Amino acid sequence: MKPARPGPSSSVVTVVGIGADGWAGLPDASRAALRDAEALIGGPRQLDLLPAECAGERIAWPSPLRPAVPALLAAHAGRRIAVLASGDPMFYGIGRALAEETDGDALRVLPHPSSASYAAARLGWPLEDVDVVTVVGRPTARLAAALHEGRRLLVLSAGAGTPGEVAALLRDRGFGPSRLRVLEQLGGPAERVTAAIAADDWPGSPPPGDPLNIVAVVCRRAPEALRLGAAPGLPDEAYEHDGQLTKRHIRAATLGALAPAPGELLWDVGGGSGSIAVEWMRTHPSCRAITVERDPVRAERIARNAERLGVPGLRIVTGAAPVALAELPPPDAVFIGGGLTAPGLLDACWEALPYGGRLVANTVTLESEALLADAYRRHGGELVKLAVAHAVPVGGFTGWRQAMPVTQWAVQKINPSSGADR
Template sequence: MTKAPWLTIIGIGEDAPDGLPRASLEALEQAEIIMGAPRHLALLPPLEAELVTWPVPFADGIDILLSHRGRRVAMLASGDPFWFGAGTSVTRHLAPGDWRALPGVSTFSLAASVMGWPLETTRCFGLHAAPLTRLRPALAAGVRLIVLLRDGAAVRALAQYLRAQGWGESRISVLESLGGPQARRSDLRAADGVTGDPAHPVCAAIEIAGTGTAVPLTSGRPDALFDSDGTMTKRPVRALTLSALAPRPFEHLWDIGGGSGSIAIEWLLSDPSLSATTIERHSARAARIAQNAAALGVDRLQIIEGDAPTALEGLQTPNCVFVGGGLSATLLSWLEARLKVGTRLVANAVTLESEALLMQAQARLGGDLLRIDLARAAPLGPRRGWKASYPIAQWAVTL
């Protein structure tokens, strides 16, 4: 006989209890303990259960919840607990049979219904505790966004951020307390700022407009997007390198010799499920990588300051490794000995000495060697001619 779950996660809206389905109402009536935010608890009718207020910050409440294991507990969460909600933060601590979920209507669905927007082509973000820069890759003319925000101050910061990025003409609909009797909509332009003090729970529906610079969807983004001291894999070579790295969902990258961080950042821009660690020996460059990553909305990039291979010890196992700087026989030997079978390895070399290392490694381990010769049109006296860049040797192999 299957053991009944002790925890029920209930998605609740601003119109509870009238808006709750029968199964959710029954779970609340049967619960010994109901735990939730003060505004959720205030919506409930009189019940026999003990009411426990979820503390701030949210993480502090997880141990309290788990301390009631074995009793009948109901946890209240906004809307759909598993769409930028609290559900996963709790269930990662539980066994599959410990819990069940009764989701409500998500804030995204409610906002799309107010705006008349198709959710399948609308970008959705949960930024309660995340920086607004995560919006950066999505900012392009005509894009529609629905963004969950922490409070009224975050709404004002959103308008300021859009103005600073050149998207001041964007239309913002500030949506408060969706789904309940206090629901309110305020329409404004980002350039005009936010008046009043929007109340939590609040989200913003945004239609992007203006003259800002959009981040292209393909690899090989413009060099101007990255702050650099000149140590950077330039756009054409970066595009070829990302093609060789071939990111796939949920993979982890080591970017050895980060420079400006452009390779790791473009890797992360490929898909939100990807992760990356970049290793950089110079403090100033490591700081610059962090700034570039934050500015382009991939603040999840892990940055390790140090020399490879020493700095690689103890790091998360990679699916893919790129060596863009610090190439040596010692490093290649360490990677060959430590990386798992099936790991993809890509290395670029500019000097003759580094190129010789790649030729020796390719002879030993196989893979593909590619020579990249690029030239740009440049002034040549009163006319123009081709100015060649240093050729680059690229080795790509699956170990």
């Protein structure tokens, strides 16, 4: 529960953004808040930027930081607290955690230009046309989802080693020709910009520089690299699989029926290679997914596919459904790609789905098709047959080879009391 709104015995938590230029770069309001604070909380580097006239008790964040926030606020309740943050506290900063732990009226934020704003200014890049990816406390692999020819990226670094990790990932994902610029200590007297090409094994020489840096990338794909678009339906070759893969054209139709929206959670039941969950998460950085796969070997393969395709946050549950579904958070959508004949599976997924949620199930067998036909009679929705044929050589000519048709049931769960059509 969040602390109560500030009253006579409580105080506002002031969050002050500070840059590499330190005290000299702060406006009067930020300086006044820091002078007045009885408790000054921040990282050691940030606290060292303050002059002696800021006489409050200096408290360095412990590690890990996020779990410590409630206890620190509680320990200093009633005191005038100032929290130091790098740049803009509400842009991938500590401001989010503090907002989650305090009432809105108990938080005062005094921002400083973010490193992304500084970098865009130095590079002459319109910030609205740039994709910003943070790897602070997150896997560098998530950068892979943003790699598209010609796109400009700003990578918020976790430290001095991040530029090298970014360069290695670009090489590994077929973007070795990309241009990198590492911008260090932006806005401060030690500001420096270093440029290189990712394919040049940089920054192995010179060695990594300042830990306070941001990496700018102009994406260039190698001619031989597999092209991965932004829309669902990635090439089948993008996935490691053992044949258990929702093929490209069916996958695109399935994602269209699932209709992912920002922030939503998918259950991918019978994950196989994880392709549906992976492409659900690639539609928006805030989309989440849990894939349930009973085969441990396939579960490990799903993890590798998720990391390679830029969604390492995919949660993988190794176990058989419906038992493995019992402790999962409620989904916004469910995809059943395998195991439909498992007793109680379809009903368990339907019961877990909240009103307004969507369920999509695919099958190629007559036995599972009968289950979907029965569910269609009971719940409505759409029951369709999807068929794909590929042109193949037939002697000296070309003919069509038909893939196994897929029966798909797609439905939205409607509250019966709403009177809405299904």
